[in-house]
Amino acid sequence: MPTTLDLQVKTLPNSPGVYQYFDKNDIVIYVGKAKDLKKRVSSYFTKNHEQGKTRILVKKIVRIEHVVVDTETDALLLENNLIKKYQPRYNVLLKDDKSYPWICIKKERFPRIFSTRRVIKDGSEYFGPFTNVKTVSSLLGLIKELYPLRTCNYDLQEVKINADKYKVCLEYHLGNCKGACEGLQSEENYTKDIKAIRNILKGNFKESLAIFSQMMHDFAVEMKFEEAQKIKDKLDSLKHYQAKSTIVNPAINNVDVFSITSDESHGYANFFKIMNGAIVQSYTTEIKKKLEESDKELLELFIVETRRRFTSLSREIYVPFAVDLGNDVKVIVPKLGDKKRIVDLSLRNAKYYRQEQFKQIKIVDPERHVSRIMAQMQKDLRLHKEPRHIECFDNSNIQGSNPVAACVVFRDGKPSKKEYRHFNIKTVEGPDDFASMEEVVYRRYKRLLEEEKPLPQLIVIDGGKGQLSSSLKSLDALGLRGKIAIIGIAKRLEEIYYPEDSVPLYLDKKSETLKIIQYLRNEAHRFGITFHRNKRSKAAIQSELEQIPSIGKQTITNLLRTFKSVKRVKAASLEELKAVVNHARAQKIYQYYHKE
Template sequence: MKPDISNIPDLPGVYLMKDDSDNIIYIGKAKSLKKRVSQYFQSGKHHSSKTRAMVRKIRDIDYIVTESEVAALILEANLVKKNRPHYNIDLKDDKRYPYVKVTVNKKYPRIFITRKRFMDGALYFGPYTNVKPVRRTLDMISQVFRIKRCNRKIDGKRHRPCLNFHIDRCYAPCNGSISEEEYRSNIMEAVKFLKGDTAGILRSLTEKMQEHAKAQEFEAAAAVRDQITALKSLSEQQTATAGNNDSDLIATAADEETIFVQVFYIRDGNMVGKADFSLSWGDAAGDISRIVAEFIKQYYQDAPVPPEILVQHQIPEEGLITKWLSERASRNVRIQVPARGDKKKLLDMAARNAFMTMEQSHIRKSDQDAALQALVHLRDELSLPTLPTHIEGFDISNISGTDAVGSLVVFKNGMPAKDQYRHFNIKTVKGIDDFAMMAEVVGRRYRKQKNENNKMPDLILIDGGPGQVGAAMGSLRELGLDIPLVGLAKRFEHIIVPKEDQDEVVILPHTSDALKMLMQVRDESHRFAVSSHRRRRTARLSHSELDSIPGIGSSRKKALLNHFGSIDKIRRASVEELAEVEGISKGLAEKIIEHFKSKQN
């Protein structure tokens, strides 16, 4: 069914195409809504296969009239970012770059770093390619404007202020130490600073300092003076958003599904960083120039706009996009295609980087496909009820029963999910009893998962033989859980499958990708267990052996460990060798030797 387009006006604006479920499937902008929308339904008009598929799904068209084509471009970009329609070009950022978020929509706003941007009424500054200077800036802002950084609820009840109040880093609105109006005024001053209006803030603070001084409120005047000093220091550290020699270089590489975009940042004539992005083709199959135009429209909604943007090919609607960018930057912005010289060389280098990013993506995809195939074979070999896309592996590490640690590693879709790894300090087992330790760790893990209604794994892998497997199964039965579990014994790489009457042993050839997948999980759980055990043992030895020596504090302990590398080498060192360490006098060296001698006796 063709939607009714007879009432669409001949004016600039944005159109929203919807399917039979009233979902927005495409958003576009036009100088003339009537002419642009009607083009989709002209039978003689050449369209790509994706556009034809989209048109077949259109059941309704909504529109928003704007005052100009530039306004339509801005609205289109905002609506695409918010709704992410299926047929629009979808910009994906390979790394989530940090933003500074100011929650001006809250009663007592906060300023903090976030890596996600929402349409939630807050103010966002960024994205920034380097988080360290951003952290320094926020630290200085808290010093100058004393804005709260904690999540504490302000509900009208008086709360005891935290340390930040006592070190003059927060006005403690939680304690009623500042009114809502004064606090919001401070927030808006900080926002002005983030926007680059340092001069206005300095004038305002200078006037305030002079007023306090005139009223002989010298402590208040000194506090404002310190704010001015800190603000001037921060202002000097801030990098200008765009100098005359600043430019962004945008280059691409593409395969059948994805366009890989590389952005090089040139500041003061020097390359200072880069970022990787990827986009789907949307309905722009084969049209790289249009893709780059869409990228620019989406990316520069948030990113600082340099005076010059260099691209590989002329882009459609260049004049319109340039006008919008110039309005955003409050200065002239150029989009250029360099034909020769240093800029062309840099653009070619960006293109090579984009191509390498594409190749790396293909390798990752190939690895993921191989891992998925291994999981299919693993399911078939072990007769598992589902594809084991979520595997959890366990191991125990201890030496002579001391500092025992259990490890948990998680594999999702055949790949390590390192942010979900966990280690468990053994609490209930004394001495050497690997079976009881395994039972404790497995029990603790899945008791918590069960209590919190978390999703259980598709397969549990135990590093060990029948004893460890039996102990782990005992813990699962106590919890009433039925999760597929197997063990992998190191010696022969035999797979132990627990059964009611007698465990089954599955032997796979060493060339089996299913066995290799289990071995990878097993080896990773062993590596993680050993490293966790080593850290715990080192911490215990460092504490017990050095912290009990009078005169050895944290800095001297660190110096000794850095110099000798281990407690054992410190124990064997002579007075002269110990005294070579910075901060260790001959007398203190003699005390260290006496301490270790007394331990031997």
């Protein structure tokens, strides 16, 4: 007999809408939207989900509620509202914007213009919110420079002005106000300035530039050069501000631009508001993933919430890939030209923000930084587990002399130098890298198994398919094939090779995964070369002493232990040599170095 949950799923309509999942405590744990409610909800219970978090979510679902809507746009808006209302555990939650500043044009006679963090529904106009306080200060500074406005909070009713209730203040004498409080500026003249300011706040500089240019020309014709110079200074200020804001094409007007980049745990989204070819608003934020959401899902959520937050009424948006936002908004994915450059600029901002976050997290939350890198490596290298413990092997020999190998160990992406190990090749004669690699891999993991020490999650072999195949023989002999992931890295093009796969993997040259693997490989090479160089030096020292007749290895060891170097042995007196070895050997060593 089907359960209540089964019946709820089977009786869902094939219509667009929003669904809510409830747990045993009747708490909303997830809210989602769908073009087809029945098809979407059924997929949760019929698919084998790869992500562990999704499997846990499905196990906790006890009851389902749904709301049918007319369009996809309605579904998007309702989903967003329900997420904000219930804040479900398994939904992505975007940060609130309560602390962002706005620029207010107050609804009053002779309106004041000021910055505020409180939006009061009293008929006043609000522009923003602005994500950068410096932008607000810069805009207000420009406005003050261009248009003298009152800053007092007097109630400038006509009857009070006519009754001489107010007197001009210091701002009037400094030239920052035209004295509306004493009737020295008409309401019509003041309103004309407010109209120009409103256009600037919307990113429309054209009208103000034209007015100032005409004023400057008129003053010049009338030979009023000081006044003309003042207007020219204002014109230059406005052009400078416009130049900083304009990006590519002034013809692009009233458009929203969105982009996103992401890693395993977070998304980083950017929003631009474009008016007359200028960025009048910019906003970038971090979005924490809850159920391994795709970039498309995160971007759709970000677009809906950001347009609501910034009260955007733009009918056109530019995005880097197609998104489903219904029919109320025209979605454009630019391929060429100025529109494409705007989207690229937005994406670049998102990537810069991501890098800044990484730097901060590395300092304030090292564990999250490590977890992110490990999750990224697991994804990039197609591993079953995070490679918290990695070991890398490298061979070193010159024309077959003194063959050695090195094993370096990384934990959480960093070298663990106390665990580095050297190997003298014992069973291989001559320069045979494949056989040498097979020997050291076998010896390393045979010992770890015997000592019951933990095995690594990943083995990196410095070399291509040949060295990788040799290493696999050792893992097979120890019964470790499939229990430890193993890859080979070839030097020429940094190809990553996998067992029994002739096609290599090429990682992005800038990826953190490749940088860590290169670091591993370079450390193994450095460690192996150092050991090999020391061994060759020692061999050269011993070979000189071995030239002396009747001097064996033990005698050489005793001499070097006492005198530390061949040079000191050579300089030693006969009596000093006799104190270390017997009389006959001391005589032979001394005569060898003092033949004259």
